Amino acid sequence: MARLILAIETSCDDTCAAVLDGGRILANVISSQAAAHAGFGGVVPEVAARHHLELAAPVVEAALGEAGVTLDEVEAVAVTAGPGLIGALLVGVSTAKAIAAARRLPLIPVDHLQGHVAANFLEPEPLEPPFLCLVASGGHTLLAAVRDHSGHEILGQTLDDAAGEAFDKSARLLGLGYPGGPLIQKEAEKGDPEAFEMPVAMQRDPGLDFSFSGLKTALVYRCRELGPEGVEERRADLAASFQKAVVDQLVAKLKRGLKQGRWEAVALGGGVAANGPLREAVARVCEREGVRLKLVPISLCTDNAAMIGSAARWSETVAYPDYLGFDAFATGERMAA
Amino acid sequence: MPVQGGEEGPPVVVGFDTATPDTAACAWRGGEVLEEVQLGLNERGRPRHAAGLLAAVERCADAAGGWGSVDLVAVGLGPGSFTGLRVGIATAKGLTVSAGIAARGVSTLDALGAGIAAMGTPGERLAVLDGYRGEVFVALYGADGATLWEPAVMRPEALAERLAQVSAPPSVAGSGAIRFRHELEGAGGIRIPDDADPVHRVAARHICAPAAAGKGSGSLEPIYLRPPDAERWRERDSFQRAD
Numbered sequence: 001m002a003r004l005i006l007a008i009e010t011s012c013d014d015t016c017a018a019v020l021d022g023g024r025i026l027a028n029v030i031s032s033q034a035a036a037h038a039g040f041g042g043v044v045p046e047v048a049a050r051h052h053l054e055l056a057a058p059v060v061e062a063a064l065g066e067a068g069v070t071l072d073e074v075e076a077v078a079v080t081a082g083p084g085l086i087g088a089l090l091v092g093v094s095t096a097k098a099i100a101a102a103r104r105l106p107l108i109p110v111d112h113l114q115g116h117v118a119a120n121f122l123e124p125e126p127l128e129p130p131f132l133c134l135v136a137s138g139g140h141t142l143l144a145a146v147r148d149h150s151g152h153e154i155l156g157q158t159l160d161d162a163a164g165e166a167f168d169k170s171a172r173l174l175g176l177g178y179p180g181g182p183l184i185q186k187e188a189e190k191g192d193p194e195a196f197e198m199p200v201a202m203q204r205d206p207g208l209d210f211s212f213s214g215l216k217t218a219l220v221y222r223c224r225e226l227g228p229e230g231v232e233e234r235r236a237d238l239a240a241s242f243q244k245a246v247v248d249q250l251v252a253k254l255k256r257g258l259k260q261g262r263w264e265a266v267a268l269g270g271g272v273a274a275n276g277p278l279r280e281a282v283a284r285v286c287e288r289e290g291v292r293l294k295l296v297p298i299s300l301c302t303d304n305a306a307m308i309g310s311a312a313r314w315s316e317t318v319a320y321p322d323y324l325g326f327d328a329f330a331t332g333e334r335m336a337a
Numbered sequence: 338m339p340v341q342g343g344e345e346g347p348p349v350v351v352g353f354d355t356a357t358p359d360t361a362a363c364a365w366r367g368g369e370v371l372e373e374v375q376l377g378l379n380e381r382g383r384p385r386h387a388a389g390l391l392a393a394v395e396r397c398a399d400a401a402g403g404w405g406s407v408d409l410v411a412v413g414l415g416p417g418s419f420t421g422l423r424v425g426i427a428t429a430k431g432l433t434v435s436a437g438i439a440a441r442g443v444s445t446l447d448a449l450g451a452g453i454a455a456m457g458t459p460g461e462r463l464a465v466l467d468g469y470r471g472e473v474f475v476a477l478y479g480a481d482g483a484t485l486w487e488p489a490v491m492r493p494e495a496l497a498e499r500l501a502q503v504s505a506p507p508s509v510a511g512s513g514a515i516r517f518r519h520e521l522e523g524a525g526g527i528r529i530p531d532d533a534d535p536v537h538r539v540a541a542r543h544i545c546a547p548a549a550a551g552k553g554s555g556s557l558e559p560i561y562l563r564p565p566d567a568e569r570w571r572e573r574d575s576f577q578r579a580d
């Protein structure tokens with residue numbers, strides 16, 4: 001197992017590079033493009049890919065500099081292979097492959113979702129499997145069983161929108177801007193979460209899947225009923241009610257997952273894990289159920305390369321030159337064996 | 338400033354281009370081609386940029402004696418396929434970071450124009466690449482190689498109109514010339530070589546040569562010629578949903 005790993009992540013709208021020494025983070029550089037996408041109210045794939053191309057090499061150099069290491073010391077290059085925006089992924093994969101190839105270093109392609117899981121393996125206080133992991137972000141929402149370091153089993157996932165995507169769309173609807181998560185949370189602090197009744201989807205569904213599109217539709221109807229002035233007036237109540245419904249669904253599924261297995265620990269990941277009310281609600285559930293809760297810092301919840309480097313420690317290493325033809329895989333595809 | 342070679346002689350350049358559907362790479366030393374690779378589409382009719390470029394580049398580097406013997410990396414900056422040119426430029430930047438070699442970017446239209454010139458046809462040269470969405474990427478070069486029309490994106494009809502006003506018909510080639518043969522031929526006496534003629538394809542030697550001479554740009558800024566389509570955020574439904 002390589003000790004010193006350079007990791008690169010470009011699956012969505014953050015250009016990230018990290019250097020890890022085993023489970024220890026030496027550098028974790030994140031260049032967010034949020035401002036570039038704000039005007040569109042969401043991530044524009046072509047804009048994301050253009051920014052990654054500009055930023056990838058400087059971010060790698062910044063990470064090496066911050067870690068105080070040179071490429072001479074790096075033993076392997078890890079990179080997010082997918083799922084994600086294909087044009088964005090290809091920038092990271094092409095960069096990583098070239099860096100590795102010119103030095104005959106091995107390449108470690110990493111599954112992005114396993115990256116979110118593996119954020120919990122990082123020092124200090126790494127969480128040892130088994131644990132139940134809830135990952136919610138702008139791109140994914142899933143509940144996963146983590147039984148060892150090398151992978152996860154998806155127990156349930158969203159059937160439509162991701163939780164973070166629902167936050168973004170609703171924030172746009174309420175005229176709050178982008179990214180939606182933090183803006184809705186801030187607005188909701190001034191509002192009453194019980195003011196509007198919102199459907200908590202999948203409540204009666206015995207499975208562990210999620211659905212957020214109905215919730216967004218319900219918000220559309222509320223806004224229509226209220227009219228522009230009404231929305232203006234009740235914005236905080238709408239935000240609070242919407243946020244509560246998202247949190248309630250996530251927590252309900254987590255509780256159900258806990259009941260279905262004998263879990264002793266829970267971990268939270270993804271950008272939505274930065275949401276205060278969600279963190280509090282999950283903490284309450286874990287306390288009540290007597291389960292340990294692992295909350296990684298928010299900088300490791302949102303997309304970052306340290307989590308990719310962490311997952312790489314237990315992922316398959318591909319020796320030079322076997323990865324020269326390696327391609328990224330888009331959303332909906334599986335990483336090639 | 339032209340690139341200086343190592344102690345052993347003329348500069349060694351590894352250059353490549355992925356702005357067109359081809360994947361082209363070349364190892365070049367003082368005007369001599371040491372190795373040249375040109376990959377067309379794969380069996381599914383897709384470009385081989387992501388899967389084929391790095392292996393081709395490594396083959397060229399090996400032919401040059403390994404990365405330690407290479408003085409310069411050269412890459413086609415487009416215009417062309419956005420994804421394709423990003424694979425090429427990201428690869429060039431990665432090699433630069435890793436091997437500590439300088440890199441230069443060259444316009445893919447310049448390389449195509451140089452390829453037309455290399456066929457020995459007299460007069461002006463018009464490089465026309467498929468610009469997708471029914472448009473072409475185009476540039477015009479004088480007999481001496483000077484750029485007469487800066488790279489631009491336009492409808493083939495608009496190009497034909499412009500050509501009708503040119504005094505002597507230029508030599509025309511490129512993927513865009515093939516695609517819009519019907520629209521372009523006849524305008525100002527234009528005649529386009531057969532589709533199979535190699536003049537239509539960008540050869541990586543024409544990326545290497547100008548880079549070695551210090552032409553092109555050191556910043557590796559891609560030549561997109563078209564802003565991102567803001568409407569594309571609507572296509573986000575394909576985004577990151579795990580299966």
Ligand SMILES: [Zn+2]
Nearest residue numbers: 112137139303
């Ligand atoms: Zn993510």
